[in-house]
Amino acid sequence: MIHSQLISRGITDKFVLDAMDKVPRHLFVPLDLQEEAYDDRALPIGENQTISQPYMVALMTELLSLNNNCTVLEIGTGSGYQAAILAHIAFKVYTIERIPTLLQEAEKRFIDLRYNNIFTKLGDGSKGWGEGLLFDRIIITAATPSVPQVIINQLADPGIIVAPVGERYSQSLVIITKDTKKYGNTLNTQYQTPCIFVPLIGKYGWSD
Numbered sequence: 001m002i003h004s005q006l007i008s009r010g011i012t013d014k015f016v017l018d019a020m021d022k023v024p025r026h027l028f029v030p031l032d033l034q035e036e037a038y039d040d041r042a043l044p045i046g047e048n049q050t051i052s053q054p055y056m057v058a059l060m061t062e063l064l065s066l067n068n069n070c071t072v073l074e075i076g077t078g079s080g081y082q083a084a085i086l087a088h089i090a091f092k093v094y095t096i097e098r099i100p101t102l103l104q105e106a107e108k109r110f111i112d113l114r115y116n117n118i119f120t121k122l123g124d125g126s127k128g129w130g131e132g133l134l135f136d137r138i139i140i141t142a143a144t145p146s147v148p149q150v151i152i153n154q155l156a157d158p159g160i161i162v163a164p165v166g167e168r169y170s171q172s173l174v175i176i177t178k179d180t181k182k183y184g185n186t187l188n189t190q191y192q193t194p195c196i197f198v199p200l201i202g203k204y205g206w207s208d
């Protein structure tokens, strides 16, 4: 997976490659799909949701430009795999999921694999985490029509958001940088690549 799917497609960040090498992806998929866990595709995880393709996980993580001081918010815990990758590199990871059974399974994995820098919450992540916290990095792992202002307000300065933005069934990966010293009060927005994610369902996402 590391060479044939990631390095060959241009992933170079050694922290990302190391995390992708270490996190046991087969423990984040249903038992009957464990043999396919390292295939070059997204897989179903129940509740009509998916664990993203390994390359997409690596690309989004690389685009966050993480370091070990970063506090990260992930919206869309799903299986917990992306959160585990983030937790290998960042200081703290907060992750929010709207489907209780998926969150419970992910929490069990975090305990079994002894991740002690991942904090979880059940709720509508289209509103962000709340509680007045600010995050150095925010990753949205479900498709959103736009990045809600309430989430932008929870981004530190400087800070980076990576999210699939667009229509319900096709999006572009967008990188939003908040850095008032560099860009003033304007957010720097870059479009990376086309992608397809399951929808962000919630107050500032799509309706159920």
Ligand code: SAM
Pocket: 049, 050, 051, 052, 075, 076, 077, 078, 079, 080, 081, 082, 083, 096, 097, 098, 099, 102, 123, 124, 125, 126, 141, 142, 197, 198, 199, 200, 201, 202, 203, 205
């Ligand atoms: N990051 C996940 C992983 O590593 O397995 C994959 C995420 S999956 C593509 C998208 C997830 O976003 C689903 O689990 C879905 O239930 C969740 N989701 C959708 N809308 C949400 C919302 N408003 N708040 C929190 N989670 C949401």
